Amino acid sequence: MSYNFKEIEQKWQNIWEDKKIYKTDDFKDNKYYCLEMFPYPSGKLHMGHVRNYSIGDVIARFKRMMGYNVLHPMGWDAFGLPAENAAIKHNIPPAKWTAQNIANMKSQLKKLGLSYDWDRELAACDPSYYKWTQWIFLKLYEHGKCYRKAAAVNWCPSCATVLANEQVIEAECERCGTEVEQREMEQWFFKITDYADRLLDDLEELKGWPEKVKIMQKNWIGRSTGAEIIFKVSGIDEEIRVFTTRPDTVFGVSYMVLAPEHPLVERLIENAEHRQEIVEFVRKARNMSSRDRTLSTEKEGVFTGAYCINPANNEHVPILIANYVLMDYGTGAVMGVPAHDQRDFEFAVKYKLPIKIVIQPEGEDWSQKELTQAYAEEGVLINSAEFSGMHNKEAAEKITEWLAEKGLAKKAVTYRLRDWLISRQRYWGTPIPIIYCENCGILPVPEEQLPVLLPLDVKFKPSGKSPLLDCPEFLHTKCHKCGGDAKRETDTMDTFIDSSWYYIRYTSASETDKPWDIEKANRWMNVDQYIGGVEHAILHLLYSRFLTKFFYDIGMLEHKEPFENLLTQGMVLKDGAKMSKSKGNVVSPEDIVDRYGADTARLFILFAAPPERDLEWSDKGVEGCHRFLNRVWRLYDLLLDKEILLADKKSLNEKGLSEYDAGLRRAVHRTIKKVTEDVDKRFNFNTAISAVMELINYIYGYADKVPKKDRNKAVVKEALETIALLLAPFAPHIAEELWEKLGYTESVHCQKWPSYDESAIKEKMITIAVQINSRVRARISIPADISTEEMKERVLNEPQVQKLLDGKEIVKLIPVPGKLINIVVK
Numbered sequence: 001m002s003y004n005f006k007e008i009e010q011k012w013q014n015i016w017e018d019k020k021i022y023k024t025d026d027f028k029d030n031k032y033y034c035l036e037m038f039p040y041p042s043g044k045l046h047m048g049h050v051r052n053y054s055i056g057d058v059i060a061r062f063k064r065m066m067g068y069n070v071l072h073p074m075g076w077d078a079f080g081l082p083a084e085n086a087a088i089k090h091n092i093p094p095a096k097w098t099a100q101n102i103a104n105m106k107s108q109l110k111k112l113g114l115s116y117d118w119d120r121e122l123a124a125c126d127p128s129y130y131k132w133t134q135w136i137f138l139k140l141y142e143h144g145k146c147y148r149k150a151a152a153v154n155w156c157p158s159c160a161t162v163l164a165n166e167q168v169i170e171a172e173c174e175r176c177g178t179e180v181e182q183r184e185m186e187q188w189f190f191k192i193t194d195y196a197d198r199l200l201d202d203l204e205e206l207k208g209w210p211e212k213v214k215i216m217q218k219n220w221i222g223r224s225t226g227a228e229i230i231f232k233v234s235g236i237d238e239e240i241r242v243f244t245t246r247p248d249t250v251f252g253v254s255y256m257v258l259a260p261e262h263p264l265v266e267r268l269i270e271n272a273e274h275r276q277e278i279v280e281f282v283r284k285a286r287n288m289s290s291r292d293r294t295l296s297t298e299k300e301g302v303f304t305g306a307y308c309i310n311p312a313n314n315e316h317v318p319i320l321i322a323n324y325v326l327m328d329y330g331t332g333a334v335m336g337v338p339a340h341d342q343r344d345f346e347f348a349v350k351y352k353l354p355i356k357i358v359i360q361p362e363g364e365d366w367s368q369k370e371l372t373q374a375y376a377e378e379g380v381l382i383n384s385a386e387f388s389g390m391h392n393k394e395a396a397e398k399i400t401e402w403l404a405e406k407g408l409a410k411k412a413v414t415y416r417l418r419d420w421l422i423s424r425q426r427y428w429g430t431p432i433p434i435i436y437c438e439n440c441g442i443l444p445v446p447e448e449q450l451p452v453l454l455p456l457d458v459k460f461k462p463s464g465k466s467p468l469l470d471c472p473e474f475l476h477t478k479c480h481k482c483g484g485d486a487k488r489e490t491d492t493m494d495t496f497i498d499s500s501w502y503y504i505r506y507t508s509a510s511e512t513d514k515p516w517d518i519e520k521a522n523r524w525m526n527v528d529q530y531i532g533g534v535e536h537a538i539l540h541l542l543y544s545r546f547l548t549k550f551f552y553d554i555g556m557l558e559h560k561e562p563f564e565n566l567l568t569q570g571m572v573l574k575d576g577a578k579m580s581k582s583k584g585n586v587v588s589p590e591d592i593v594d595r596y597g598a599d600t601a602r603l604f605i606l607f608a609a610p611p612e613r614d615l616e617w618s619d620k621g622v623e624g625c626h627r628f629l630n631r632v633w634r635l636y637d638l639l640l641d642k643e644i645l646l647a648d649k650k651s652l653n654e655k656g657l658s659e660y661d662a663g664l665r666r667a668v669h670r671t672i673k674k675v676t677e678d679v680d681k682r683f684n685f686n687t688a689i690s691a692v693m694e695l696i697n698y699i700y701g702y703a704d705k706v707p708k709k710d711r712n713k714a715v716v717k718e719a720l721e722t723i724a725l726l727l728a729p730f731a732p733h734i735a736e737e738l739w740e741k742l743g744y745t746e747s748v749h750c751q752k753w754p755s756y757d758e759s760a761i762k763e764k765m766i767t768i769a770v771q772i773n774s775r776v777r778a779r780i781s782i783p784a785d786i787s788t789e790e791m792k793e794r795v796l797n798e799p800q801v802q803k804l805l806d807g808k809e810i811v812k813l814i815p816v817p818g819k820l821i822n823i824v825v826k
Contacts, residue, residue, distance in 0.1 A: 001637070005597030005599065005733070012732070013111070016113075019747075034070060035527050041076045045109070052532060057112075057113075059729075076121075077495065132515035135450060148189070155181045156173040156176065181287050185425075192542075200218060200223055213566060223414075225411075233308050250311075252339050252359075254348065258319065278321065311406070359381055427468055454474075475488055500540070504562075518557070522558045529567065545562060599731035604621050771821065774822055780795065780801070
């Protein structure tokens with residue numbers, strides 16, 4: 001019988017589903033929670049999905065066979081902008097489009113043979129889920145971690161609607177091409193900044209996270225320690241507060257720059273000579289994105305006509321407005337020290353502002369020096385009154401204390417992290433459970449009235465304006481407090497909220513009275529292994545950590561961190577580039593599964609590269625994996641017979657085995673050890689699969705050398721069983737079929753992972769001669785059954801041989817297996 005993968009894979013997928021063999025028991029001990037980041041239901045899986053889910057499935061299946069009670073669920077991050085775009089483009093309701101995509105992708109996932117507990121399936125767009133997303137909003141509001149304030153949004157004046165950042169292309173609306181403006185609107189925020197120190201400090205506890213991810217989060221939080229210094233505005237009763245990490249340079253301040261949004265701007269320019277020019281500069285700067293202002297755009301500024309007083313030396317310094325200063329970072333004001341900051345230096349040169357050196361290298365005299373670039377290194381102070389001659393690190397402390405005594409400074413800590421803006425002026429998202437009453441003001445919706453349902457029968461307009469604004473049955477409601485007329489909030493929540501707590505919902509996905517069963521959540525959490533792309537290193541993972549800490553604080557969870565271990569898999573590339581339709585290098589998982597089978601697709605994606613590295617797609621590699629599975633299949637046809645099936649492994653006696661049988665058993669147990677360690681300790685799936693391939697080669701060699709009548713049936717049976725068990729996590733369908741061929745009726749995935757016998761691994765040693773230019777110079781011991789390549793490697797790594805070869809060039813190696821090796825040198 002040939003390897004009919006289509007028939008085999010469909011057969012076992014049906015059996016798994018009928019028997020629910022992956023359904024998780026909440027009450028068994030020895031828990032292991034394995035989770036891949038749930039996907040947005042775009043409609044079709046891509047190879048990145050296949051890689052992510054194959055990695056997770058290997059871990060889940062392996063841990064299950066190792067005796068763990070494994071939770072391995074799947075769901076859908078189902079709210080988001082693409083559904084709205086599809087609604088406008090194809091005139092199909094987002095709910096219908098999303099449901100169709102979920103059905104299609106679920107079918108694809110099942111065809112990959114993934115071991116999910118589908119009874120725990122969830123979708124963020126389902127009212128039974130977003131009811132609890134709304135409940136989380138109310139809890140944050142109740143505990144003072146949610147508030148409303150004015151914030152800038154992208155506004156298209158032509159479409160008369162707010163745009164997501166993704167809809168702004170080179171400062172223009174992607175729909176109509178109109179220049180996008182920045183407008184201030186009242187929006188909702190979560191106070192993630194209240195958790196900044198904990199989010200930063202607790203990174204040290206995440207021993208199972210990649211260092212690069214922790215560094216990215218650390219930089220995003222951006223804790224800076226320094227001083228807040230007060231510069232009084234000349235001529236008016238106002239002051240500018242500046243945060244700086246370099247108070248040691250305050251004597252070198254030669255200008256002040258404000259963000260265009262700074263509240264003092266209007267006051268400072270009211271009598272300015274070129275007021276209209278300044279107003280136009282401010283308008284243009286405010287319409288730029290934060291990214292453009294800080295990274296890609298040329299640094300520009302305009303003089304306000306006003307001055308402030310340097311508190312260190314009472315010098316009057318000009319106040320400018322600059323496009324690179326952001327109001328939501330620090331205080332919205334930056335003191336310009338061009339001699340000791342490169343950005344300030346370039347800005348000062350451009351606008352002909354003074355450059356005053358206040359730090360010089362130790363042992364040098366820079367009193368007459370002219371800089372060609374900023375000096376940002378350590379040194380000693382000059383031109384700094386009584387602090388001159390002091391090392392700058394010491395001076396930073398002393399100057400802060402000196403100014404603090406005058407009431408002009410204080411020690412301060414600031415963060416790059418900003419509060420989480422969660423309002424979205426979109427339709428397809430979780431409605432924010434807030435009403436606005438003419439009499440009572442802003443009120444949270446009572447818990448008993450949740451969920452606030454998203455209306456499904458809505459009409460989309462080409463402008464992209466949210467249909468909730470034109471949906472009177474949603475918009476108009478009654479105030480639960482006074483009974484008067486009220487309006488609902490029409491913004492929906494950022495979809496990152498949906499994905500920041502779903503991992504807890506899986507622990508009791510059918511719970512109706514609360515977001516999760518606390519006992520079950522505490523039993524399963526935290527996630528033992530989380531798997532996903534490094535692109536989620538900051539926002540998704542940081543938001544999840546924030547909400548988990550909040551749940552801990554309010555007694556809903558015993559754990560302070562959501563994910564114990566994190567694996568960030570690399571991308572799948574083709575022709576050296578990330579797969580994309582625009583590049584024309586997309587490989588369809590459906591096509592690969594249809595042509596070669598799911599086991600082949602999985603095996604290649606796991607074998608081609610270590611999981612954390614990028615993977616280069618190879619059609620030849622896929623064909624090679626398919627040939628390997630066919631070779632495994634033929635091996636069973638070659639070796640398996642009635643005598644093998646009836647053989648009793650308990651009768652194995654190591655001492656009574658022939659050299660060949662002992663060699664086979666040694667190869668089997670070495671492979672068990674190698675695969676176990678590669679999967680369990682290192683996630684080196686590629687080398688684990690390679691080890692199984694080598695074992696298959698060894699068994700074929702054994703079959704060629706040993707006549708059927710001379711083979712130890714129990715050793716052969718052990719080898720065939722081991723192959724099925726070792727392949728089970730990687731190629732689950734063929735492993736099931738091979739296990740059934742061996743006469744077993746219970747699933748291979750319910751078996752115990754094989755253990756290796758240390759005594760079987762012990763090698764028979766022989767002594768060989770080491771010749772150098774045909775003269776015997778040493779004798780060493782090596783295992784009797786190692787390959788020629790291993791023999792060469794062992795000899796060259798032997799210290800006494802390395803000493804003999806010191807300073808010589810190896811021309812070639814001539815091995816005589818079992819006897820000697822001649823090393824030709826010059």
